[in-house]
Amino acid sequence: MDFNDKQKQIIETAEQLFADRGFEGTSVRDIAEEAGINVAMISYYFGSKEKLLEALFSYRAGDTVQQLEGMIHHKVLAPLEKINLMIDFYINKFQRQQCFFKIMMREQVASQHGVTSGLIQHFKKRNQQLVKQLIQEGQKTGEFSKNIDVPVLMATLIGTTGHLMATQHFYREINHLQEMPDEQFQKLIKKKLSVHLKFLFKAILTHEI
Amino acid sequence: MDFNDKQKQIIETAEQLFADRGFEGTSVRDIAEEAGINVAMISYYFGSKEKLLEALFSYRAGDTVQQLEGMIHHKVLAPLEKINLMIDFYINKFQRQQCFFKIMMREQVASQHGVTSGLIQHFKKRNQQLVKQLIQEGQKTGEFSKNIDVPVLMATLIGTTGHLMATQHFYREINHLQEMPDEQFQKLIKKKLSVHLKFLFKAILTHEI
Amino acid sequence: MDFNDKQKQIIETAEQLFADRGFEGTSVRDIAEEAGINVAMISYYFGSKEKLLEALFSYRAGDTVQQLEGMIHHKVLAPLEKINLMIDFYINKFQRQQCFFKIMMREQVASQHGVTSGLIQHFKKRNQQLVKQLIQEGQKTGEFSKNIDVPVLMATLIGTTGHLMATQHFYREINHLQEMPDEQFQKLIKKKLSVHLKFLFKAILTHEI
Amino acid sequence: MDFNDKQKQIIETAEQLFADRGFEGTSVRDIAEEAGINVAMISYYFGSKEKLLEALFSYRAGDTVQQLEGMIHHKVLAPLEKINLMIDFYINKFQRQQCFFKIMMREQVASQHGVTSGLIQHFKKRNQQLVKQLIQEGQKTGEFSKNIDVPVLMATLIGTTGHLMATQHFYREINHLQEMPDEQFQKLIKKKLSVHLKFLFKAILTHEI
DNA sequence: AATGAATGAGAATTCATTCAT
DNA sequence: TATGAATGAATTCTCATTCAT
Numbered sequence: 001m002d003f004n005d006k007q008k009q010i011i012e013t014a015e016q017l018f019a020d021r022g023f024e025g026t027s028v029r030d031i032a033e034e035a036g037i038n039v040a041m042i043s044y045y046f047g048s049k050e051k052l053l054e055a056l057f058s059y060r061a062g063d064t065v066q067q068l069e070g071m072i073h074h075k076v077l078a079p080l081e082k083i084n085l086m087i088d089f090y091i092n093k094f095q096r097q098q099c100f101f102k103i104m105m106r107e108q109v110a111s112q113h114g115v116t117s118g119l120i121q122h123f124k125k126r127n128q129q130l131v132k133q134l135i136q137e138g139q140k141t142g143e144f145s146k147n148i149d150v151p152v153l154m155a156t157l158i159g160t161t162g163h164l165m166a167t168q169h170f171y172r173e174i175n176h177l178q179e180m181p182d183e184q185f186q187k188l189i190k191k192k193l194s195v196h197l198k199f200l201f202k203a204i205l206t207h208e209i
Numbered sequence: 210m211d212f213n214d215k216q217k218q219i220i221e222t223a224e225q226l227f228a229d230r231g232f233e234g235t236s237v238r239d240i241a242e243e244a245g246i247n248v249a250m251i252s253y254y255f256g257s258k259e260k261l262l263e264a265l266f267s268y269r270a271g272d273t274v275q276q277l278e279g280m281i282h283h284k285v286l287a288p289l290e291k292i293n294l295m296i297d298f299y300i301n302k303f304q305r306q307q308c309f310f311k312i313m314m315r316e317q318v319a320s321q322h323g324v325t326s327g328l329i330q331h332f333k334k335r336n337q338q339l340v341k342q343l344i345q346e347g348q349k350t351g352e353f354s355k356n357i358d359v360p361v362l363m364a365t366l367i368g369t370t371g372h373l374m375a376t377q378h379f380y381r382e383i384n385h386l387q388e389m390p391d392e393q394f395q396k397l398i399k400k401k402l403s404v405h406l407k408f409l410f411k412a413i414l415t416h417e418i
Numbered sequence: 419m420d421f422n423d424k425q426k427q428i429i430e431t432a433e434q435l436f437a438d439r440g441f442e443g444t445s446v447r448d449i450a451e452e453a454g455i456n457v458a459m460i461s462y463y464f465g466s467k468e469k470l471l472e473a474l475f476s477y478r479a480g481d482t483v484q485q486l487e488g489m490i491h492h493k494v495l496a497p498l499e500k501i502n503l504m505i506d507f508y509i510n511k512f513q514r515q516q517c518f519f520k521i522m523m524r525e526q527v528a529s530q531h532g533v534t535s536g537l538i539q540h541f542k543k544r545n546q547q548l549v550k551q552l553i554q555e556g557q558k559t560g561e562f563s564k565n566i567d568v569p570v571l572m573a574t575l576i577g578t579t580g581h582l583m584a585t586q587h588f589y590r591e592i593n594h595l596q597e598m599p600d601e602q603f604q605k606l607i608k609k610k611l612s613v614h615l616k617f618l619f620k621a622i623l624t625h626e627i
Numbered sequence: 628m629d630f631n632d633k634q635k636q637i638i639e640t641a642e643q644l645f646a647d648r649g650f651e652g653t654s655v656r657d658i659a660e661e662a663g664i665n666v667a668m669i670s671y672y673f674g675s676k677e678k679l680l681e682a683l684f685s686y687r688a689g690d691t692v693q694q695l696e697g698m699i700h701h702k703v704l705a706p707l708e709k710i711n712l713m714i715d716f717y718i719n720k721f722q723r724q725q726c727f728f729k730i731m732m733r734e735q736v737a738s739q740h741g742v743t744s745g746l747i748q749h750f751k752k753r754n755q756q757l758v759k760q761l762i763q764e765g766q767k768t769g770e771f772s773k774n775i776d777v778p779v780l781m782a783t784l785i786g787t788t789g790h791l792m793a794t795q796h797f798y799r800e801i802n803h804l805q806e807m808p809d810e811q812f813q814k815l816i817k818k819k820l821s822v823h824l825k826f827l828f829k830a831i832l833t834h835e836i
Numbered sequence: 837a838a839t840g841a842a843t844g845a846g847a848a849t850t851c852a853t854t855c856a857t
Numbered sequence: 858t859a860t861g862a863a864t865g866a867a868t869t870c871t872c873a874t875t876c877a878t
Contacts, residue, residue, distance in 0.1 A: 581786030
């Protein structure tokens with residue numbers, strides 16, 4: 001999908017507000033005001049508030065899985081190294097697109113009737129497919145154990161990352177890091193998550209315990 | 210807090226709708242209709258929609274931590290066994306109160322200005338305190354490794370459980386379990402999570418890898 | 419259908435405005451203002467603007483045909499006298515409910531997709547059925563000619579009455595009757611139409627020409 | 628008034644939509660879309676939506692009366708034959724310009740404040756004048772009765788024709804003619820009306836009853 | 837001459853809450 | 858204690874029109 005500059009501006013403003021207040025908790029007036037545009041422009045460019053959300057999804061989630069696929073398939077790496085690559089890819093995505101992932105987390109919790117549930121479903125399926133392949137590679141070489149439950153594994157990656165990101169203010173507080181510059185804090189949290197999740201994945205996949 | 214039967218009925222109806230459609234996505238009319246009561250009763254009993262949400266939180270989250278504390282302190286168990294007890298306690302809570310936890314997950318993602326964020330914050334702090342104590346016990350006896358990051362650990366427990374619970378329809382679909390009776394499916398998912406998380410916690414806490 | 423006083427007040431206000439400005443040309447704000455009530459009351463009582471129009475139709479057109487049937491069947495009259503009774507009944511209805519019939523005339527012209535077209539259709543069918551019976555009575559006794567086209571006949575009655583009523587301001591002007599009190603003018607126009615249409619009907623039905 | 632091709636195209640598209648949905652029920656966007664032109668062109672060419680309606684009236688109603696006058700005055704015919712000519716002229720006009728006459732019927736019902744009411748008024752006056760002359764001719768020769776109410780007579784012609792045309796779908800249905808090709812149906816209805824109205828006019832004008 | 841972008845005003849409707857009883 | 862009626866504010870969206878090009 002191609003969006004012009006004004007559309008991008010609206011989408012990005014909406015993203016921040018949706019992340020902060022939820023889709024229903026954000027009015028088109030709020031978005032228009034924040035973006036410094038006329039309310040009618042949202043209908044003009046996207047048709048409706050719902051279609052703006054869809055546009056946001058296609059803007060953000062567009063090629064995430066493709067990127068991941070490209071990254072993993074075109075490198076010559078041991079299976080576990082590919083898994084680690086994927087872990088870092090996810091953490092990075094999550095961190096760079098925190099607003100979008102907050103929205104996704106919320107939408108995921110909601111009932112399955114919304115406009116986004118189909119998109120998320122599709123996205124998740126392709127992603128699980130890819131991870132399954134990676135794991136099967138490792139199982140063929142004997143490096144990985146049998147009986148790996150991919151959805152549970154991915155729930156660990158996404159659930160842990162999402163939860164820590166979403167509650168990072170709490171993490172700061174409990175560790176008395178309120179004064180740390182955000183850039184530094186993001187690096188810290190990324191490192192923490194990376195080490196933690198790679199350790200967990202290795203434990204599960206290789207069962208060396 | 211004491212709630213009479215009508216209040217409980219309202220709270221429980223609201224809980225289901227909030228879980229399904231979000232707080233902002235649910236109108237007091239929806240709640241009143243679903244609960245078979247008059248719209249005015251919600252303002253009458255709780256003052257406002259926001260205060261109904263607060264009431265829901267105090268109704269559900271009231272003594273969770275106390276229950277956990279009681280359960281753990283009054284048993285003579287090895288540190289890891291206590292940790293395992295806590296893991297199962299959480300999974301059980303989550304599973305029995307899926308609606309409430311869906312709401313909490315959403316609210317947690319939101320900005321820190323809502324009425325619930327204070328309550329959640331408080332709840333989380335007490336809980337992390339408790340886990341910290343449990344871990345320190347294990348560290349004293351030498352069973353647990355040093356340098357355990359409690360918030361990251363808890364993010365793993367809560368994030369993974371929450372994510373899997375929230376996306377259970379997807380888990381059913383990907384494993385072709387759409388026809389399985391819900392009771393059986395809940396048992397299955399609980400067992401899966403229990404084994405998975407206990408394994409992860411042991412790996413992290415004992416570092417035997 | 420039962421309507422309370424407030425509902426009747428809204429319906430009657432809406433009727434006048436719809437007659438004057440058309441359905442689409444009248445806003446719920448206009449109605450609310452004119453009726454001296456809050457805008458939200460219209461949604462509250464009727465659900466929507468469209469349903470208000472439906473309510474108006476069931477309020478006005480409810481038992482028109484029934485009244486006519488009762489009136490005609492329970493009298494012992496010659497066929498032509500029954501026809502004359504019907505003509506006067508229509509003229510009277512039209513005159514007493516000018517606003518409503520203006521709305522009906524407009525809706526009748528519109529495409530057949532609106533909410534009212536079904537109601538009008540139904541109303542027209544029952545009515546034509548009744549007239550057909552009356553005419554067949556006259557045909558059995560030999561008083562009326564064969565080959566009477568009922569829809570064309572009714573188009574003459576309704577079309578002529580409707581047109582003259584709708585353009586009565588023009589009739590006043592062309593006959594220099596602008597100063598005549600409305601009551602008197604209505605009587606005049608009613609008499610004119612009555613004589614005119616009875617003459618036409620007699621001519622067509624008895625073919626004495 | 629002179630209209631270029633594009634203007635004519637817009638006018639004719641607007642005519643169809645106004646006839647179907649009413650003036651207020653049609654948006655300039657609808658017209659633009661249907662006509663395959665830019666929304667701004669309507670304002671550009673006509674100034675406003677209202678002025679487009681005025682343009683439509685001057686486009687259609689322009690020389691109708693002149694045509695009728697020319698037709699009647701330049702023929703040497705008996706008064707009743709001239710009347711019959713006029714009846715057919717009207718039926719033909721109505722049938723060939725159904726959309727336009729639907730609009731006129733609606734506008735005629737409306738309050739006398741619209742942009743079109745003046746135009747319609749003017750048109751009607753000239754027309755009644757002409758008919759009056761025709762009738763006076765007949766009265767002078769003794770062929771026509773005295774005391775003919777011209778507006779009532781014209782209401783019969785216009786009201787009956789308009790009503791039958793506007794409800795032709797109903798006429799088809801009641802006579803089980805849904806499958807008849809439109810061309811054939813239009814001929815049928817024209818013939819029916821012609822015979823019917825000529826009979827009625829003769830009856831009234833010559834009073835041979 | 838023609839148009840895509842933009843807009844303020846107004847549309848219908850829903851909202852949480854209050855009021856009178 | 859409980860509620861049907863009522864309402865002002867806010868919701869999303871559409872409207873006819875204008876502007877810059």
